[in-house]
Amino acid sequence: MAKQQQPPAPPPAGGGQPQQQVQQPPAGPPRSWPPVADRVLLGKSIKRLDGPDKAAGRAKYSYDIIRPGMLYGEILGSPHPRARVKAIDLAAAKAVPGVKAAIVIKDPADPAKATINYQGEEVAAVAAITEEAARDAMRLIKVEYEVLQPLATVEQAMSPNAPQAFSSGNVSKVNTSAEGDVEAALKTAAHIVEGVYATQVQTHTSLETHGGIAEWEGDKLTMYVSTQGVNASRDGIADALGIPKPNARVITEYMGGGFGSKLGADVQLVIAAKLAKAAGAPVKIMLDRKHEHLITGNRPSAFAKVKAGVDAQGKFLAWDSETWGTGGAGQGAGFTVPYNVYVFPARRQSHRDVYTNAGPQRAFRAPGHPQACFITETVIDELADRLRMDPLELRMRNVQPEAPNYQWKKYFPIGAEKIGWNRRHPTGDATAGPIKRGLGCAANRWAGGGNRSTRAMCEIQPDGSVTTKISTQDIGTGTRTVIAMIAAETMGLPLNAVTAAIGDTNYPFAPGSGGSITVGSVSPTVRVSAENALKELFTRVAPQLGVTADALEAKGGRIQVKGTPAKGMAWKDACKLLGTTPIQANGEWTQGLSSVGTSGVQFADVEVDIETGVTRVKKIVSVQDCGMIVDKLTAESQMYGGIIMGLGFALFENRILDRNTAKMVNPNMEWYLVPGISDIPVIDITLVDQPDRGVIGLGEPPVISTAAAIANAVSNATGVRIRKLPVTPDTVLAALQQERAGGTL
Amino acid sequence: MPRRKDEPGFSRRSFLKTVGAGGVAAGVLAKAPAVDAQGVNVLGPGPVPVTLNVNGQVHRLEIEPRVTLLDALRTRFNPPMTGVKRVCDRGACGACTMIVDGKTIYACSTLAIEAQGKKIRTVESFTQGTVLHPVQQAFCEKDGLMCGFCTPGFVTATVALLEKTPNPTAEQAKRALDGNICRCGTYVRVLEAALNSGVKRG
Numbered sequence: 001m002a003k004q005q006q007p008p009a010p011p012p013a014g015g016g017q018p019q020q021q022v023q024q025p026p027a028g029p030p031r032s033w034p035p036v037a038d039r040v041l042l043g044k045s046i047k048r049l050d051g052p053d054k055a056a057g058r059a060k061y062s063y064d065i066i067r068p069g070m071l072y073g074e075i076l077g078s079p080h081p082r083a084r085v086k087a088i089d090l091a092a093a094k095a096v097p098g099v100k101a102a103i104v105i106k107d108p109a110d111p112a113k114a115t116i117n118y119q120g121e122e123v124a125a126v127a128a129i130t131e132e133a134a135r136d137a138m139r140l141i142k143v144e145y146e147v148l149q150p151l152a153t154v155e156q157a158m159s160p161n162a163p164q165a166f167s168s169g170n171v172s173k174v175n176t177s178a179e180g181d182v183e184a185a186l187k188t189a190a191h192i193v194e195g196v197y198a199t200q201v202q203t204h205t206s207l208e209t210h211g212g213i214a215e216w217e218g219d220k221l222t223m224y225v226s227t228q229g230v231n232a233s234r235d236g237i238a239d240a241l242g243i244p245k246p247n248a249r250v251i252t253e254y255m256g257g258g259f260g261s262k263l264g265a266d267v268q269l270v271i272a273a274k275l276a277k278a279a280g281a282p283v284k285i286m287l288d289r290k291h292e293h294l295i296t297g298n299r300p301s302a303f304a305k306v307k308a309g310v311d312a313q314g315k316f317l318a319w320d321s322e323t324w325g326t327g328g329a330g331q332g333a334g335f336t337v338p339y340n341v342y343v344f345p346a347r348r349q350s351h352r353d354v355y356t357n358a359g360p361q362r363a364f365r366a367p368g369h370p371q372a373c374f375i376t377e378t379v380i381d382e383l384a385d386r387l388r389m390d391p392l393e394l395r396m397r398n399v400q401p402e403a404p405n406y407q408w409k410k411y412f413p414i415g416a417e418k419i420g421w422n423r424r425h426p427t428g429d430a431t432a433g434p435i436k437r438g439l440g441c442a443a444n445r446w447a448g449g450g451n452r453s454t455r456a457m458c459e460i461q462p463d464g465s466v467t468t469k470i471s472t473q474d475i476g477t478g479t480r481t482v483i484a485m486i487a488a489e490t491m492g493l494p495l496n497a498v499t500a501a502i503g504d505t506n507y508p509f510a511p512g513s514g515g516s517i518t519v520g521s522v523s524p525t526v527r528v529s530a531e532n533a534l535k536e537l538f539t540r541v542a543p544q545l546g547v548t549a550d551a552l553e554a555k556g557g558r559i560q561v562k563g564t565p566a567k568g569m570a571w572k573d574a575c576k577l578l579g580t581t582p583i584q585a586n587g588e589w590t591q592g593l594s595s596v597g598t599s600g601v602q603f604a605d606v607e608v609d610i611e612t613g614v615t616r617v618k619k620i621v622s623v624q625d626c627g628m629i630v631d632k633l634t635a636e637s638q639m640y641g642g643i644i645m646g647l648g649f650a651l652f653e654n655r656i657l658d659r660n661t662a663k664m665v666n667p668n669m670e671w672y673l674v675p676g677i678s679d680i681p682v683i684d685i686t687l688v689d690q691p692d693r694g695v696i697g698l699g700e701p702p703v704i705s706t707a708a709a710i711a712n713a714v715s716n717a718t719g720v721r722i723r724k725l726p727v728t729p730d731t732v733l734a735a736l737q738q739e740r741a742g743g744t745l
Numbered sequence: 746m747p748r749r750k751d752e753p754g755f756s757r758r759s760f761l762k763t764v765g766a767g768g769v770a771a772g773v774l775a776k777a778p779a780v781d782a783q784g785v786n787v788l789g790p791g792p793v794p795v796t797l798n799v800n801g802q803v804h805r806l807e808i809e810p811r812v813t814l815l816d817a818l819r820t821r822f823n824p825p826m827t828g829v830k831r832v833c834d835r836g837a838c839g840a841c842t843m844i845v846d847g848k849t850i851y852a853c854s855t856l857a858i859e860a861q862g863k864k865i866r867t868v869e870s871f872t873q874g875t876v877l878h879p880v881q882q883a884f885c886e887k888d889g890l891m892c893g894f895c896t897p898g899f900v901t902a903t904v905a906l907l908e909k910t911p912n913p914t915a916e917q918a919k920r921a922l923d924g925n926i927c928r929c930g931t932y933v934r935v936l937e938a939a940l941n942s943g944v945k946r947g
Contacts, residue, residue, distance in 0.1 A: 052885055055900055256894030257894060289832070
């Protein structure tokens with residue numbers, strides 16, 4: 001396994017205790033956002049600043065950049081999921097006209113490095129003057145493999161007869177966490193539900209594939225990378241190449257989606273840098289769609305054998321579970337059940353990671369949460385069926401007590417009203433005909449937070465222009481726009497007066513865009529840097545107006561005396577006082593402007609055709625908070641986007657491996673199905689603004705509950721329990737078949 | 746025949762006619778079309794002259810017949826035209842959508858040599874100077890774009906729809922845009938943009 005492919009542990013992911021909570025007391029004055037009534041931009045619907053460039057096709061992504069003299073690199077991936085490389089012959093590849101470099105990655109001379117653990121693992125690479133020539137050469141690389149029996153499924157890997165494919169064993173040690181006396185509590189239960197629940201492997205399917213350009217100038221390396229974390233990318237690639245980090249620079253002006261798969265240092269750039277060194281020219285490598293599916297990460301599968309008990313009044317008593325899953329070759333598949341939205345006084349989870357010969361998992365939008373949510377929310381609906389109680393009522397009796405980040409008790413009734421929960425039939429749509437209608441619901445939680453190491457620099461030029469420099473990246477969430485909004489709001493300027501310079505490791509540090517921490521990291525930092533810059537400008541203006549600096553405010557494009565707006569000067573005139581020296585003010589992340597912890601609920605209304613098994617989602621209702629909303633327009637887009645990705649996880653997406661060869665049978669976009677425009681239901685979002693809590697990220701929360709709500713709605717429609725994802729027609733028909741054969745309840 | 750989005754696949758006959766069967770074409774390096782035993786013009790496999798009419802301008806290239814229309818624009822034009830993107834590279838996602846003789850096509854699954862003599866339009870042609878096309882404007886207003894990688898394809902498909910059907914119903918718009926995939930999940934607002942672009946004709 002290539003070490004450099006591992007993403008860093010997602011920052012405070014997993015909804016656990018975020019490290020950001022533990023903070024040193026901030027130096028300097030306490031920071032705050034302007035009062036809600038005074039806000040000109042914050043909390044409003046602001047169009048993203050890079051929209052025109054994207055819509056016009058002018059935005060240059062790494063995939064689009066062509067450097068002078070640039071070569072095209074191609075990586076030969078192993079066709080075999082488990083093998084040993086015995087010999088590699090590059091001679092024929094090197095003889096192809098236009099080929100400038102060819103390198104071996106899996107060195108047969110070193111048995112420890114010659115092992116293939118998954119299909120697509122990098123074996124060798126070439127660079128040539130055209131992509132076609134590089135592909136021709138790649139096909140001519142002769143590789144002799146010793147093909148070994150692969151582990152395609154968790155069942156194969158867990159079988160006592162399985163070959164040991166991984167040095168530490170095919171299955172990890174059992175990791176058990178428990179609280180309370182589960183056995184004793186289950187003995188007192190009025191009702192017990194037992195079942196096995198499963199979720200599939202989902203691939204990120206970012207539209208811009210992984211890769212970029214590596215360009216040497218002496219011992220300095222500049223890279224244009226499709227990444228979610230310019231700094232982690234730079235550091236990891238520099239380490240892999242054994243060069244000092246300051247010698248490497250990563251630039252990411254635009255990037256075409258990541259969803260967690262682009263947080264680490266990508267091996268494609270390490271290989272491109274090696275080829276570029278060998279060829280003496282810049283090299284671009286962008287993966288093809290097949291390898292994007294195979295090797296750039298996925299959401300691990302999850303399996304849970306659950307026994308849960310409830311008392312006669314509908315209070316949860318105990319949850320006992322054995323869980324397992326596969327994150328592919330050597331990677332974990334962790335998730336925490338019961339999902340800790342609900343209180344199970346006694347609970348136990350014994351988990352094992354199962355290793356298979358498949359591409360290693362990576363962080364994927366809310367790692368562990370959609371799986372844990374689906375398993376827990378399905379069990380809860382089953383408990384409600386046993387109790388003959390409304391599943392919403394059962395949830396209301398067992399959710400965590402209310403807190404600013406635990407608002408489910410408030411949100412469930414709002415969502416129920418919007419979906420029309422009162423028309424829900426107890427179970428199984430009894431109306432005539434094959435089309436059955438049903439409702440379901442589920443809750444979510446996420447931490448978010450901010451990275452305290454985040455820094456920014458705000459520049460005010462003598463001509464009045466303002467630039468905020470920060471090495472974050474806009475992965476489609478609208479980060480660039482948020483930065484400009486905050487700087488403009490702080491300086492009382494129109495949005496177009498401010499530039500956000502991002503996506504370059506030469507700018508001050510910001511973390512990778514993972515764990516929904518970007519907005520919580522950059523917003524406070526940009527605010528502080530802008531305030532610091534403004535304060536310095538005030539000291540230049542104050543003597544001109546015959547007041548002290550603290551008597552001034554920046555408002556409506558002017559610097560003026562508080563309470564006496566007529567006494568002041570235009571922003572441009574104030575900046576002229578700088579002469580030839582711009583202001584450059586640094587800012588550090590500071591407490592008090594952001595917070596941690598979001599909560600939300602989702603409801604689904606579905607139609608299921610019990611003759612074909614096809615599910616159509618009619619409507620999704622979502623009630624969600626994310627602290628103080630910065631840009632309402634792009635926050636809403638996060639909601640829509642998360643729900644739509646959740647819909648794909650619910651109904652369509654499934655990485656399918658051939659059970660004999662462990663090769664992926666759908667590494668493309670016509671058989672690996674992500675939702676299209678005709679699959680989109682009515683989506684009703686209620687974004688709850690919490691202006692007093694400060695900024696919290698929203699990237700992950702909306703993806704978590706959609707699949708659980710949809711699956712519960714399908715069960716409600718059909719009257720048979722759906723215990724696995726995705727809810728494809730065959731899953732529905734098999735559940736109906738099982739019901740006829742003796743029941744799923 | 747360029748590959749139309751509503752007619753997947755090209756005919757074997759037209760394919761053979763245009764590029765020549767592999768065995769027959771082997772060894773033919775002439776830049777000018779050769780003639781094989783069946784009297785069919787054979788191009789390649791080496792570079793051949795290709796003339797493309799893109800956004801009203803004539804571009805003359807020397808490229809191998811196997812180069813797709815998408816790759817010709819993205820990597821062989823000077824300066825490169827990279828508005829349209831390569832995503833699935835097999836006609837499944839629509840990120841490479843262009844308008845050829847008034848019809849949307851998947852440029853990743855169309856050879857450049859097939860597109861000769863046709864009027865090719867790309868996302869780059871919609872903007873007048875710095876003024877966005879009403880469709881592009883609507884995508885920005887409605888936030889029908891996030892990472893933006895699929896956006897040029899969606900914009901192009903929407904322009905093509907509205908030129909034929911100025912006031913589409915939601916169902917018509919969905920049908921026209923069903924050949925395009927977005928992973929960020931912008932569909933709700935793409936649909937709003939398509940239905941509210943302010944393009945009115947006839």
